[in-house]
């Protein structure tokens with residue numbers, strides 16, 4: 001059997017309605033703030049007003065009766081709030097309200113209250129109200145914090161846009177308006193409204209009203225280095241509304257778990273020796289799916305614009321007139337460095353930080369500006385440098401860095417399998433062989449590596 005609700009959830013129109021608020025301390029001020037947002041005509045009964053309440057009265061946002069509460073004051077009120085610090089007086093107010101059959105809230109006294117004020121997530125005109133039925137207000141507040149974090153701040157903007165266009169959609173929608181709105185919310189139109197681009201949102205909506213089927217779009221999304229907690233809100237939102245996902249080897253299974261369940265999944269990963277899906281083909285696949293009207297998620301490890309070939313992909317999309325958006329992700333350098341306790345810059349050790357690829361040419365050679373890399377006072381982060389690690393360390397020493405210059409390799413950074421090997425340019429290659437490091441790995445070279453001894457905080461399951 002389902003349990004009974006302690007309160008009936010509803011939203012009450014209070015615009016221009018009379019509300020009696022007894023008390024004028026901090027708690028009353030909080031209630032007054034909410035009542036003002038709802039446009040209520042608030043009468044305050046209190047001998048003394050705190051500064052906030054006084055300002056509201058001076059502003060004509062409420063009227064003030066400097067008197068003791070008496071039961072005749074409850075007449076013709078729509079609501080009553082008892083917010084004094086006198087429990088006996090609060091009980092008297094509640095009794096008068098109950099006798100007159102007027103809903104009353106007694107602050108911190110659910111027993112005497114006929115209504116309670118929920119915890120609120122404000123995305124007005126959309127409001128989310130949370131209540132634990134007065135059983136566990138702290139828990140309700142925690143739930144509110146979670147919903148706050150989940151709902152983009154711009155949801156209010158989206159709701160306002162939908163409100164403005166509601167009548168038009170009702171009039172024009174051949175099929176049910178609800179179907180149109182559902183497709184709108186999942187599509188690029190809602191994304192545009194969230195960004196504040198009402199013109200694009202209106203255009204997307206008009207397209208839905210005329211054509212029905214939605215136009216495709218590509219989301220080029222950075223999934224971060226591995227830990228799903230490092231995803232951005234926007235990444236998560238787009239992951240949950242795509243029709244098809246093309247993903248790389250470096251996108252962790254835990255992140256793939258968060259992609260919409262019924263989305264089609266296409267693995268286009270490129271292991272070093274496995275070029276199963278060449279870049280050109282990936283570009284064409286993106287275009288093909290988008291042109292078929294799908295919302296295509298192109299999910300990449302780290303950030304799509306850092307050694308991610310994201311630029312090439314969107315060049316192709318642009319050439320084909322396919323709409324897209326790019327969502328940055330935490331790049332491996334920031335993710336791995338943070339989780340390894342190695343700040344990439346530091347006042348004493350590194351005033352610059354360079355990201356560089358350690359990927360060799362076809363002939364196995366590395367073509368890098370070693371003079372610029374082998375410098376003191378900077379940190380150099382090598383992506384894709386595991387195979388060429390001996391070459392990198394030798395070249396840096398040959399170009400002037402000391403043999404005992406600090407360097408670290410981070411394997412599987414930010415995941416529970418993370419391993420960090422701190423060493424010197426001289427002995428790092430041998431240490432990596434001994435530890436059987438496989439990858440993905442990031443190489444950090446510079447004096448900042450020494451700080452790890454003090455700053456390491458995250459240890460993967462493998463022992464860190």
Ligand SMILES: C[S@@+](CC[C@H](N)C(=O)[O-])C[C@H]1O[C@@H](n2cnc3c(N)ncnc32)[C@H](O)[C@@H]1O
Nearest residue numbers: 302303306308331332383384412413440441442
């Ligand atoms: C093709 S690049 C992609 C980089 C990605 N776009 C980014 O911004 O992090 C792949 C390289 O990134 C590095 N990498 C990515 N994720 C990593 C992780 N979790 N731990 C260590 N290195 C990582 C490795 O050097 C790997 O070879």
